[in-house]
Amino acid sequence: KAGVTQTPRYLIKTRGQQVTLSCSPISGHRSVSWYQQTPGQGLQFLFEYFSETQRNKGNFPGRFSGRQFSNSRSEMNVSTLELGDSALYLCASSLERTGGDEQYFGPGTRLTVT
Amino acid sequence: KQEVTQIPAALSVPEGENLVLNCSFTDSAIYNLQWFRQDPGKGLTSLLLIQSSQREQTSGRLNASLDKSSGRSTLYIAASQPGDSATYLCAGIGNQFYFGTGTSLTVIP
Numbered sequence: 001k002a003g004v005t006q007t008p009r010y011l012i013k014t015r016g017q018q019v020t021l022s023c024s025p026i027s028g029h030r031s032v033s034w035y036q037q038t039p040g041q042g043l044q045f046l047f048e049y050f051s052e053t054q055r056n057k058g059n060f061p062g063r064f065s066g067r068q069f070s071n072s073r074s075e076m077n078v079s080t081l082e083l084g085d086s087a088l089y090l091c092a093s094s095l096e097r098t099g100g101d102e103q104y105f106g107p108g109t110r111l112t113v114t
Numbered sequence: 115k116q117e118v119t120q121i122p123a124a125l126s127v128p129e130g131e132n133l134v135l136n137c138s139f140t141d142s143a144i145y146n147l148q149w150f151r152q153d154p155g156k157g158l159t160s161l162l163l164i165q166s167s168q169r170e171q172t173s174g175r176l177n178a179s180l181d182k183s184s185g186r187s188t189l190y191i192a193a194s195q196p197g198d199s200a201t202y203l204c205a206g207i208g209n210q211f212y213f214g215t216g217t218s219l220t221v222i223p
Binding site for chain 1 (some may be wrong): 144148160205212
């Protein structure tokens with residue numbers, strides 16, 4: 001069974017631009033969560049989607065948004081990029097609900113904002 | 115707000131040693147706890163998930179325990195190998211995952 005895939009793996013953007021990252025969960029998994037990882041803040045929860053609905057949201061500004069499609073694939077979007085948005089963005093999928101089921105992570109997208 | 119602390123932040127041991135990584139959380143309102151490893155520049159690999167009804171889980175040379183009353187979890191690695199070198203993260207699971215800052219482990223051949 002294929003694991004969680006994320007595209008692109010690496011991305012370089014300029015301040016003020018916007019970016020869209022994609023995540024394909026493990027087949028059959030309906031929950032997708034997104035995280036931001038930086039050296040200073042560690043892993044921080046962005047949001048979780050389940051059955052195309054945002055179920056939970058972390059403490060990030062509105063520039064960070066996401067969505068989930070009917071096939072459970074998810075995208076996250078960051079608008080008006082700032083230098084501080086440079087990070088590794090990880091998505092994770094689980095069968096039904098975050099916490100109730102084991103979570104499996106993708107390899108991440110490394111975003112660099114210049 | 116849930117805070118998850120991992121001690122030590124870094125650890126260097128000779129190959130073959132048994133070691134213990136610690137994870138503590140401030141809010142006992144978590145119901146599961148999951149341990150991960152992360153290799154440099156990579157995503158997270160799930161090691162063990164301890165559900166609220168369990169007190170420990172074992173997989174090969176790894177054993178993880180959870181004591182919700184004291185807000186602590188430990189990951190025990192037996193007979194460490196150089197391939198175990200990685201950052202180990204624990205995550206308390208409530209309505210979301212709350213990650214610790216990790217323990218960077220180096221196993222010296």
